[in-house]
Amino acid sequence: MRDSLRKAGQRLMVGFQGLEASPEVKRMIRDYGAGSVILFARNVAAPGQVAELVRELQAEARAAGHDLPLLVSVDQEGGRVARMRAPWTEWPPLRALGRRGSEDTARRVGAALAAELHACGVRLDFAPVMDVDTNPNNPVIGDRSFGSDPDLVGRLGAAMIRGLQEGGVAACAKHFPGHGDTDLDSHLELPAVEHTRARLEDVELRPFRRAIEAKVATIMTAHVLVRALDDEVPATLSPRVVEGLLRQEMKFPGVIVSDDLEMKAVARQWTPGRAAVLAARAGCDLLPVCATHDMQVESLEALVKAVESGEISWSAMDDAALRMRRLKERFLVPWQDPDPAAARAAAGAVERVALAREIAEHAGMAT
Numbered sequence: 001m002r003d004s005l006r007k008a009g010q011r012l013m014v015g016f017q018g019l020e021a022s023p024e025v026k027r028m029i030r031d032y033g034a035g036s037v038i039l040f041a042r043n044v045a046a047p048g049q050v051a052e053l054v055r056e057l058q059a060e061a062r063a064a065g066h067d068l069p070l071l072v073s074v075d076q077e078g079g080r081v082a083r084m085r086a087p088w089t090e091w092p093p094l095r096a097l098g099r100r101g102s103e104d105t106a107r108r109v110g111a112a113l114a115a116e117l118h119a120c121g122v123r124l125d126f127a128p129v130m131d132v133d134t135n136p137n138n139p140v141i142g143d144r145s146f147g148s149d150p151d152l153v154g155r156l157g158a159a160m161i162r163g164l165q166e167g168g169v170a171a172c173a174k175h176f177p178g179h180g181d182t183d184l185d186s187h188l189e190l191p192a193v194e195h196t197r198a199r200l201e202d203v204e205l206r207p208f209r210r211a212i213e214a215k216v217a218t219i220m221t222a223h224v225l226v227r228a229l230d231d232e233v234p235a236t237l238s239p240r241v242v243e244g245l246l247r248q249e250m251k252f253p254g255v256i257v258s259d260d261l262e263m264k265a266v267a268r269q270w271t272p273g274r275a276a277v278l279a280a281r282a283g284c285d286l287l288p289v290c291a292t293h294d295m296q297v298e299s300l301e302a303l304v305k306a307v308e309s310g311e312i313s314w315s316a317m318d319d320a321a322l323r324m325r326r327l328k329e330r331f332l333v334p335w336q337d338p339d340p341a342a343a344r345a346a347a348g349a350v351e352r353v354a355l356a357r358e359i360a361e362h363a364g365m366a367t
Helices: 002-010 023-031 047-063 094-100 103-120 150-166 197-202 206-213 240-249 272-282 293-309 314-331 340-346 350-363
Strands: 012-014 036-039 071-074 076-078 172-176 218-221 255-257 287-289
Touching (some): 002 012, 002 314, 012 023, 012 293, 023 047, 023 293, 036 047, 047 103, 071 314, 076 103, 094 150, 094 350, 103 340, 103 350, 172 206, 206 218, 240 255, 240 272, 255 314, 272 287, 272 314, 287 293
Parallel strands (some): 012 036, 012 287, 036 071, 172 218, 218 255
């Protein structure tokens, strides 16, 4: 039981409420072995406070006997999806970078994001968006995408990935196999993509291939029904999409992250526990349950039962654990707590604010 709980905990990413480590998140780290945490705007007030929060979370992991640090993550894309606002640099949306079209600038933005996040102890940024924005009625992607040209998205996304990861922060290419041509928000409903496999290869998948060539550390799946690949379950829960296409065909060796399992595209049909098991069986290594403590516990217990019943094999758990270990060893070892003073100094540095303003002005967008 203890070994299965430890392995299951390594696959869970948890969110929580408040500017300090809550009793619930401490319990997940201490009693359930959760190895990853995600921060939202509800957890963020100031650079020094975030650094102190990360120190507190890491202290809990040490006290619980974790052999590797917690992986602390955030969605910091720029534009409307940025959990850390001023005094951190406020970046325009990725569409502004797309209008500029410069790989060098995209790499500089990635490096700048990394500098501010790394100083706070955040070592995984759920960026960049590699979706190709081909549907003007898309309610959730839009200007979060670099643009409508898959080659442009691939070039700039790969450059940003390199900038982030050279700065010591793991990047995440999202949302595989493509959320750009949908007209529903997967936070609320299950969107469907109706394109042929040939079209998917030519448009949606092309940027993800560039991300893999750039050695992106993680790729996030989409809660989208892609009928040409699997017409029964959304991509996150589909072995054909995750293990078959991404892992086997496209040869992605890194960590595959599901999108939040509390999103209604999945949660309307499956309980959190069942969704976690199905996502793990599909090939997802890291399973975010971002808000509700009871759902986090339910997901953990369902994973343990699935391992002990044989529904999820021990070898699959070992493989996922090894990929998570390699990710942490690449970006988190040696174990080093953030310095609140350094976090304050890094946030909103003059040269980064100037770069953000320059990009926004060139694109005709205000930051």
